[in-house]
Each structure stands twice: as structure tokens, then as C-alpha cells.
Amino acid sequence: MQPPAGRSVIRVGVDVVGVERFAATLQRTPALAARLFGPGEQLTAGGHPRRPSSLAARFAAKEAVAKALGAPAGMHWHHCRVIADPSGRPELLIVDSVAAVAAALGIVSWELSLSHDAGIAAAVVLGLG
Template structure:
């Protein structure tokens, strides 16, 4: 469907909104499940070096633990990408732990150097999303900082702004003097 130049300019302007630097970090990672299965088979110590006891218990409690190990590894990578560090600055895989709420929603707990990096960046929360197919595990993480929350609060909601403008226009029209002798019967 072709767009008018005006519509396209609006779309382009919306898509080109500037996001303040260092206010939100986004990380995505994909891990091949078969690769994790082979690593675990070849080196069983891998799971103890990379996953917490709670993560191991969760994964091992499933029929195909390699799927859940791969998903958690992808989550650890995605979180560290969102922080902008990867496994550097002294951060270890065990510094990022994936847990689940009572309702099953995954969330991240940072410890050690990962926690220090997040504090230094004023990270308020790191929501994560996990998924997998028959072959791949994928995770997405977003490091939300105090600054990003403040910037969001400063932004005007487009609907609120439109409502405000409509009320201003209506007030302006209501304040216009009625023309005498218009003979308006109220029907348009």
C-alpha cells in the first residue's frame, strides 16, 4: 500500500525518535540446543561452572534438560549484552542467574561483578523473555536505567497531547462571539 508523502514523513519521524544514549540496553542471544547438549555430554563440569544449583535443579527436572540449559545460557548472554559487557570486567556466568516466579515468569538475579556493573549503570530492572524451538534457544533482555524511566515520564503521551489540543481548540471556538441574526435552527 502506497503512503502519501505526509504520512510517510510522520512514520519516518516516529521511527527516527532519538533514544537517549546509555538509558536502555538491549541484548538478544540465540544458542543451538544441540551444541549445549554436546558440551554437557563432553564436559559434565560445564553445568557446575555456568549454572547455579537452582538453575541445574530446574533444568534437570525436565525431560530434555539441554533445552533449558541452552535457554538459560542464551539469557545470561543477552543480559550481559544489555549491560554492554559480555563476559568481561570480571563477570562470570554464575553472576547471572535465571529464576522463575511462582507463576513461571522468568526473571534475572545478578550477583558479584554483574551486580556492581548494573549498579554503576543505575540499572533499575532487567526484564527477560525466553523461548525455544526444536533446534534453538533464544533470549532477550533489556537493562532499564533510572534515566530511561525519568525520560519516559517526561515524554507526553500522544493521546493526552491530542486531547489537550482538542480541548484548547474547543475552548477557542466556544469563546468566539456568536454572530447575530444567524438564524441558526441548530440543524446542520
């Protein structure tokens, strides 16, 4: 991933999630999905429930953002959302507690890459200043 012209990388976060383990956790604790994801994150653009691999990748993105920010106390899962741009490409929407920490570090935008294959979901985020 290359930062856009005029931007520099301030922080990097990476996380991986075992899809099968994550799916089992969601199945065992049904309320967990609502604590981790907003309604827009749980459904595809067509309104269908996301596959466990897709949810695991989105959770990895949230964890990667937390790592990039130094995992400060007081951050809320819903303040970091993985949304889709009009073409379907995933983007980060950072608000409230997460946005405040990012701003204090000089982060003004984010780049996100998600992947899932062979039972593993992964995310890489760049916090750009």
C-alpha cells in the same frame, strides 16, 4: 516487551544458542554445567534435571545480559541467574560483579524473555533504569 511504567530501557541484549550443540558441549564437558549454572538453575521446581533446551535458553539469557552490559571483564556466570517467580515465569537475579556493572550503567531492573523451538534457544533482556 514493554518496560514498566516510569522505567526506560537503558540497554538491550539478545542471544541465540543451538540446543544440540550446547547439549553436546555439556555432555563432553560435564563440569561445565556447574561453572555456568547454580543448582537452582539446573533443576526444575519439581527437582528434575532441566532439558538441554531449557539450559540453552538460560545460557542465552546470561550471554544476553553480558552483551547488554558491554561484556566487561570480571563478570562471573553465577552472578547472573535465571530463576522462576512463583508462577514459573523466568526472571533474572543479578548479584555481585554483574550487579555492580549494571548499577554503574543506571540499570535498576531487568525484563527477560526466553524461547526455544526448532533446535534454537533464544533470550532477550532489557536493562531498565
